[in-house]
Amino acid sequence: MNLRPKMNLKVSQRQVLTPGLVQMVSVLALNKLELKEMINAEIVENPVLEEIEESSHTLDEISGREGDRERSAEEVAQQKTETEKDPFDEIDFGSYFQDYLDPGFRATSSNFEEFDKPSFENFLSTPTTLSDHLLWQVGSLTLAPDLREAVESILGNLDDNGYLTAADDEIFSPETATELRQMALAVVHQLDPLGVGARDLRECLLLQARAANKQLCDALEDFGATPEIDPEDDPDLEVDTLRARLRIVDTAIAIVQNHIALLENRDTREIVRLLRSQHEIVEQAIAFIRTLDPRPGQRYNQFETRLIEPDVAFVKRGEEYVVVMNEEDLPALRLNAGYRRMLRTKTTEKDVRDYVKERYRSAIQLLRNIEQRKNTIVRTCDVIVRRQQEFLERGVDGLRPMMIKEVAEEIGVHPSTVSRAVANKYVHTAQGVYELRFFFSEGVNGPEGGDLPLLLLKKKVKKLIEEEDPRKPLTDDHLTAELNRQGIRVTRRTVAKYREDMQIPSTHRRRKRD
Structure with a gap:
């Protein structure tokens, strides 16, 4: 070669x-x-x-x-007169x-002095995190060393919402007894805010609802009364009020535990039928569920201003x-x-x-x-x-x-x-x-031949949905037809896309059933 x-x-x-x-x-x-x-x-x-x-x-x-x-x-x-430069x-x-x-x-x-300057209130100290708040509570409890270690292992695996997403094998060592694991989780479930340590949304809401149930039962016990109505009881307005609230909370627990999918779809009529309860009680129970916090950890995991x-x-x-x-x-x-x-x-x-x-x-x-x-x-x-x-x-x-x-x-x-x-x-x-x-922003063909910004299109879609009859919500086809009637040339696919961008549920999920 x-x-x-x-x-x-x-x-x-x-x-x-x-x-x-x-x-x-x-x-x-x-x-x-x-x-x-x-x-x-x-x-x-x-x-x-x-x-x-x-x-x-x-x-x-x-x-x-x-x-x-x-x-x-x-x-x-x-220097300019010098030969070397x-x-x-x-x-x-x-x-x-x-x-x-x-x-x-x-x-x-x-x-620019005419505009307001930031005040010192905008400079905030470092906020307390969820982990700090929970560890501070654990530090005030009298726990055995092995139980305290198991509790801290759980707290170290909570996400920003307060949920326990890690599996037991990832949290505990193989030598940790099942009973100790359950005791540690029970301690976490009693900490503030209620609902931390839950595995999912259902468990998170149940922990909060059951805590409300216990408070009402304890209040009745202080009155020397029971949750059930006794024919020999003397009429007592405060006791009757506590029992009525307890019935609502019990109904809420049943809904979360067994019918959370129907709750997400707002199928109130089916929930009433399955629970064999009164419509008014179910509505009040759903209203109570709305007061519960689905992400309890977020209140302590605030991002800095x-x-x-x-x-x-x-x-x-x-x-x-x-x-x-x-x-x-x-x-x-x-x-x-x-x-x-x-x-x-x-x-x-x-x-x-x-x-x-x-x-x-x-x-x-x-x-x-x-x-x-x-x-x-x-x-x-x-x-x-x-x-x-x-x-x-x-x-x-x-x-x-x-x-x-x-x-x-x-x-x-x-x-x-x-x-x-x-x-x-x-x-x-x-x-x-x-x-x-x-x-x-991009534009769509709006009234009088002019372009309409997508921001205003979304605003119009949102307004139409806010003004709809909740028992007969507007479909994407209806929204498209109404926008076209106003002179805005837009397709159904575009309306559906921007409705989803605004995180507005579909027609089926928005419908409110009696």
Whole structure:
């Protein structure tokens, strides 16, 4: 075999994201609070970047800055006469230092002070979790060591709703006796909130209903009465009331234990027939079941309150709406002049010069990207304001369909750029605070030949269902026909899809039977 080296020329095109471009994409997607955190982190990591305090500018400092600028100009002129030039000096930093060196790069006055600022009530302490709440209760109980360990094993396997989803083999070791497992589960079932430790919805509701049953029985016992009516009893209004409530709770227990599927389908008539009970008692029992908590753990597993601060505002000035960026509280940045002088000193070591150069490049790239982020958001919002005038005047009913692709074409950028510009960002309007993505939605053929946003279509579907006769709920065909009658051209499949998106049950499940 004859092996000889060969040289081939191959031409190809590849898209390569530079570090600066990657940072630009990342900065664009940040909201105001996230951008503030990022800037603070960059200030810590990059000594070339400085934050300017609002009250740090005195007359002496301003005079000193003017002197520094004059000396810097002389140094530059002197270096230009030298035969050896540093490639770094060929970069035009003039415009950047003019804006970012002194007196500092800061947000322009945006008159955003007219809007309410977040109060300290929005900053909440860490809430108690379900696990903390249950372990605190167990700690106050006198339990044998092996029983306490078994109880804690159960608590460690509860989900956010308070349900026990793990199998016994996953919770306990093979040596744990069955009796000990049952005792541990009984302890958990007695803890607050009632219903934790249940395997499913039926057991969760039963635990709460049986606890109510026990309370009523104990109350009757305190009166020296029994749950059953004794002919020899003297009339007692309070005892009679307790017995009536007990009957309702007992009926609720029977419904949950044996007929929960009929309850989900709201088939009251069949439940009455199977229980051989009075219709009124069954209705009251169902009303009691609705007071029970199907997810008892959620009250202690609340997510932390999310602080929302608008990135932009649509403010009416005269007869027009204008876009105002909210740059309040964002750090004002400048480039450190001391490091610049270090670069122009011949005695500075090469390693130090290289490090400072790299830090300057990084700082200027960040300042560019912050400015680019602002420009992109403002241009995008300008289009939103121009297209959503009716919303700004009338509210949601005036919303118009608008696609991200259309806005991108109008401002001359890729749709992904607009998508990042509106991601996780909020706007303050006269109609309230809205996420910027709220203004983007597809449309269907609405009345008078105009497009109707899907948001309003869903709103109309929901309103029709809320106003329907619960004994004769509207089918998807009926909803479609009514919308078409109003001039909204939509198919049955579309109506069914958006009804399901709003988690509205089907006609069969909405029907209320006598």
